[in-house]
Amino acid sequence: MENIIEFNNVSCSYEDVDGNKTPAVQGIDxxxxxxxxxxxxxxxxxxxSTFAKLCNAILLPDENMGTVIVNGINTVNDEQIFEIRxxxxxxxxxxxxxxxxxxxxxxxxxxxxxxxxEPSEIRRRVDDALTKVGMYEYRMSEPxxxxxGQKQRVAIAxxxxxxxxxxxxxxxxxxxxxxxxQEVLSxxxxxxxxxxxxxxxxxxYMDEAVRAKEIxxxxxxxxxxxxxxxxxxxxxxxxxxxxxxxxQVTEIAFELNKHGFNFSEGILTIDDFIRExxx
Amino acid sequence: xxxxxxxxQYYPVKSVIHRIxxxxxxxxxxxxxxxxxxxxxxxxxxxxxxxILFTVFLSKxxxxxxxxxIKAIIFIVIFTSLINxxxxxxxxxxxxxxxxxxxxxxxxxxxxxAIRVFMFVVISSLLTYTTTPTNLTDAIEKLLSPLKxxxxxxxxVAMMMTIALRFIPTLIEEVDKITNAQKARGADMESxxxxxxxxxxxxxxxxxxxxxxxxxxxxAFAMECRCYTGGHGRTRMRQLRMTRTDIYAAIFMFVVIxxxxxxxxxxxxxxI
Ligand SMILES: Nc1ncnc2c1ncn2[C@@H]1O[C@H](COP(=O)(O)OP(=O)(O)OP(=O)(O)O)[C@@H](O)[C@H]1O
Ligand SMILES: [Mg+2]
Numbered sequence: 019m020e021n022i023i024e025f026n027n028v029s030c031s032y033e034d035v036d037g038n039k040t041p042a043v044q045g046i047d048x049x050x051x052x053x054x055x056x057x058x059x060x061x062x063x064x065x066x067s068t069f070a071k072l073c074n075a076i077l078l079p080d081e082n083m084g085t086v087i088v089n090g091i092n093t094v095n096d097e098q099i100f101e102i103r104x105x106x107x108x109x110x111x112x113x114x115x116x117x118x119x120x121x122x123x124x125x126x127x128x129x130x131x132x133x134x135x136e137p138s139e140i141r142r143r144v145d146d147a148l149t150k151v152g153m154y155e156y157r158m159s160e161p162x163x164x165x166x167g168q169k170q171r172v173a174i175a176x177x178x179x180x181x182x183x184x185x186x187x188x189x190x191x192x193x194x195x196x197x198x199x200q201e202v203l204s205x206x207x208x209x210x211x212x213x214x215x216x217x218x219x220x221x222x223y224m225d226e227a228v229r230a231k232e233i234x235x236x237x238x239x240x241x242x243x244x245x246x247x248x249x250x251x252x253x254x255x256x257x258x259x260x261x262x263x264x265x266q267v268t269e270i271a272f273e274l275n276k277h278g279f280n281f282s283e284g285i286l287t288i289d290d291f292i293r294e295x296x297x
Numbered sequence: 298x299x300x301x302x303x304x305x306q307y308y309p310v311k312s313v314i315h316r317i318x319x320x321x322x323x324x325x326x327x328x329x330x331x332x333x334x335x336x337x338x339x340x341x342x343x344x345x346x347x348x349i350l351f352t353v354f355l356s357k358x359x360x361x362x363x364x365x366x367i368k369a370i371i372f373i374v375i376f377t378s379l380i381n382x383x384x385x386x387x388x389x390x391x392x393x394x395x396x397x398x399x400x401x402x403x404x405x406x407x408x409x410x411a412i413r414v415f416m417f418v419v420i421s422s423l424l425t426y427t428t429t430p431t432n433l434t435d436a437i438e439k440l441l442s443p444l445k446x447x448x449x450x451x452x453x454v455a456m457m458m459t460i461a462l463r464f465i466p467t468l469i470e471e472v473d474k475i476t477n478a479q480k481a482r483g484a485d486m487e488s489x490x491x492x493x494x495x496x497x498x499x500x501x502x503x504x505x506x507x508x509x510x511x512x513x514x515x516x517a518f519a520m521e522c523r524c525y526t527g528g529h530g531r532t533r534m535r536q537l538r539m540t541r542t543d544i545y546a547a548i549f550m551f552v553v554i555x556x557x558x559x560x561x562x563x564x565x566x567x568x569i
C-alpha cells in the first residue's frame with residue numbers, strides 16, 4: 019500500500035529570541051500508510067503537536083535534517099502547499115478557536131471556498147460532510163449554540179469537505195465531556211472504517227489510543243516505541259518510566275502477574291481480562 | 298442565559314423584504330435615509346412614515362420587536378427635542394420665563410426632528426431584522442469591491458467583520474467564566490464606589506485580553522490549515538442573486554421618491 023505520510027529522519031527545532039535552537043522533534047523516521055489508524059502518545063512537550071504541524075507543511079524540517087513527503091510531495095514544495103493541506107486536514111483541541119463563520123454550513127464551506135471549488139460543488143460537499151458527521155439538521159445553527167462535541171463534529175465536517183486522505187486530531191477530545199468525547203470518537207472510527215480516511219489521533223487518553231491499529235510513543239522529541247496497542251502496552255515499566263499511563267485493565271493484570279497470576283502481556287479490554295481470569 | 302444571545306438581531310420569517318438581495322437592500326436603505334432627510338414639511342414626513350409602516354408590515358417583523366430598537370434611543374430623542382424646544386427662539390412665543398422662550402416653531406421643529414430620527418432607526422433596524430449577518434457581510438464585501446481599485450483590501454475587512462460577529466458570543470462566555478473564576482478567588486465586584494468598581498474590572502480584562510490573543514493565534518493557525526490565504530482565488534458557496542423582487546423594491550423606492558418631490562413642492566406651506 020501507498021504511504022500517505024513519510025518522515026525520513028526528520029528533525030525540527032524552534033528558535034528562541036536569542037537565536038538558540040532547541041529541537042522539538044529529532045530523528046523521526048515514520049511511514050503512515052493510506053487507511054491507517056495511528057495513535058500518538060507522549061507527555062506534555064514531547065513534540066506531538068510539532069510532529070502534527072510537520073505533516074501539513076505548517077512547519078518544515080530543519081535544513082538538511084530530513085524530509086517529509088505527503089502523498090508523494092515534499093513539504094518544502096511551496097507551490098503545492100494547497101495540495102498538501104487539502105490532503106492532510108487537522109482538527110484541534112479547542113472547538114471554539116477553529117470555527118470561522120457565524121453559521122454552521124458556512125463554516126464547513128470555508129475550506130472548499132479557499133481552494134476555489136465551484137459553488138454548486140461546494141454545496142454538495144457541505145451537505146455530504148454534514149451528513150457524515152451527523153450534523154446535517156444543524157446546518158443553519160449558530161456555532162455558539164452547539165455543545166462541545168457538536169462543535170468538534172462541525173470542525174471535522176469542515177475538514178471532510180476538503181476531501182482529505184488523512185486527518186490529524188491533535189487532542190481533539192481533551193476539552194470535551196464524556197458524551198462529547200464519545201460522539202467525536204465514534205465519528206473518527208466511522209471516518210477510518212467506512213470512508214477509508216487515514217487517521218492520526220494524538221491523545222493523552224490511553225483508552226483512546228487502544229482503538230488505533232498502531233501506536234507511536236514519543237518522548238523528548240523522539241519516537242521511542244512503535245507497534246500494535248498490545249505490543250506497546252506490554253511495556254508497562256518502560257511506559258511508566260517516561261511518565262505515561264497504561265489502560266487500567268492492563269495495569270491490574272500487570273500487577274497481578276507480579277503476584278503469581280499468569281495473564282498474557284498487554285491485555286487491553288475488560289472482556290479479555292475476564293476471559294483469561296476464568297481460565 | 299448567555300446562550301440565548303443571537304448575532305445581530307435577525308428575525309427569521311419569510312417575507313418579501315427578507316427576499317430582497319442584501320446588496321440591493323443596503324443601497325435602498327441609503328436612498329431611503331436620504332429621502333427621509335429630503336422631507337421638509339409635515340405632509341411629506343407623514344407620507345414617508347406611511348411608506349415605512351407599509352414596509353414594516355410587508356417584512357412581517359412584529360411591531361413589538363421594532364419598538365425595542367426605538368426604546369434604545371428614546372432618551373437621545375427626548376434630549377434633542379428638549380434642546381430644540383428651549384433654544385429655538387423663532388416664531389410666536391408661547392411661554393416665557395427668564396432667558397428661556399418656548400415658541401410654537403420650536404415645538405414644531407422638536408416634533409419634526411423626533412419623528413425623523415425614529416424613522417431613521419426603524420428603517421435601519423429593519424435591514425438587520427431581515428438580513429442574516431452572513432448575507433450582510435457578503436453584501437458589504439460586494440458593495441465595497443470597487444474600493445479594490447484604490448488598494449483597499451475589501452475581502453479582509455469583510456472577513457474581520459465575520460470573525461468579530463462569530464466571536465462576540467464566545468467572548469461573552471469567556472467574560473462570564475473569568476468573572477466567576479475571580480469571584481471564586483474572593484474578588485468583590487459588586488460593592489464600592491466608581492473607582493473601586495473600575496479597578497475590579499482589571500482582573501477580568503487582563504485574562505480576557507490574554508485569552509483573546511491566544512484564540513486569535515489558534516484561529517489564524519486553523520485557517521491556515523484550511524488553505525486560507527486571503528481573498529485571492531476564493532469562491533463562495535452562497536451566491537447573491539438578484540430576482541424580480543429586487544426590481545419591485547427598486548420601483549417602490551422610485552415611486553416614494555417621486556411622491557416626495559411632488560409633496561415637497563406642493564406642501565411648502567407646511568414647511569418647517
Ligand atoms: N512556538 C514555539 N516556540 C518555541 N518552542 C516551542 C513552540 N511550540 C512548542 N515549543 C517547544 O517544543 C517542544 C514540543 O512541543 P509540542 O507542542 O510539540 O509538544 P506536545 O507533545 O504537543 O505537548 P502537549 O501535550 O502539551 O500538547 C516543547 O518543549 C515546547 O516547549
Ligand atoms: Mg500539543
